[in-house]
Amino acid sequence: MALSRQGNSLTTGRANQKQRTRRALVDAAFRLSSEGRTLSMPEVAEEALVSPATAYRYFPNMRTLMLDVATREGQPKIDEVLAALPDDPEERIDALVTVVTGFQFDNEALWRAVLSTILERWLAQADLPERERVPIRGSHRLESIEVALAPLADTMSPDQHRRLVMATMLVCGVEAMVSARDACGLDRAEAVDVMRWAARALQRAAVWESRGTRDAEVPESVGR
Structure with missing residues (x-):
């Protein structure tokens, strides 16, 4: 068991390090591009304090890197809403989903290109x-x-909370936008409404489930 936990820790550590390297490259490209410069991968690698070979492992060309820079530009909008989240849990997730869907629908072609990459x-x-x-x-x-x-x-339990986080990931973001538009055939307004509704519905279901787990009670209406 101890060996298993150690193995999981090493795997998680490697994954976290890879995410940090990836983020360092994107942040470096974002900083340099903000100066109006035409970038090259060696320049970005130098700014990120990694080798060009490492940079190319993460981004095979500048197009793929710049698409990630485009996603980085959406982060200030997310940071702004996170800094002013209300106390109510439903209002918090609704505010976040509203912001994410807003800037993605504002530039749908870009975000479809991001997904393609x-x-x-x-x-x-x-x-x-x-x-x-x-x-x-x-x-x-x-x-x-x-x-x-x-x-x-x-x-709620850690497992229940993790499941809610992951389920919410499925109903907002570029993948959900494409599903709503292409598979469901929704216009922008209805697509946004459905994604906001889905995020709130998942939260309500998770809260109800956690209360049922604690109280070991099932409402009489369930199963009718």
Whole structure:
């Protein structure tokens, strides 16, 4: 058991280090591009304090890197809403989903290009062992959802809270936007409304489930 935990810790540590390296490259490109410069991968690598070879492992060309820079530009909008989140858990997640859907629908073509690049990265690494793969995307959205749902962490088990965070990831963001538009055929207004509703509905279901687990009671209406 101890060896298993140690192995999990090492795996998590490597994954975290890869995310930090990836973020350092994106942040470096963001800083340099903000100066109006035409970038090269060696310049970005130098700014990020890594080798060009390492940079190319994460981003095979400047196009893939600059698409990540585009996603980085959305982070200030998320940071702004996170800094002013209300106390009510439902209002918190609704505020976050509203902001994310807003800036993604404002530039839908860009975000579809971002998703295309993410899929290309996955395909390029599909035959590699898991330990050799580099992250195909950042973790900003996941971290933001964790912040928005943090007040519920003390009201449910860690497993229940983690499941709620992951389920919320499925109903907001670029993947949800494409599903709403293409698979469901929704216009922007209805797509946003559905994603906001889904995030709130998941939270209510998780809260009800956690109360049922604590009280070992099932409402009479369930199953009718």
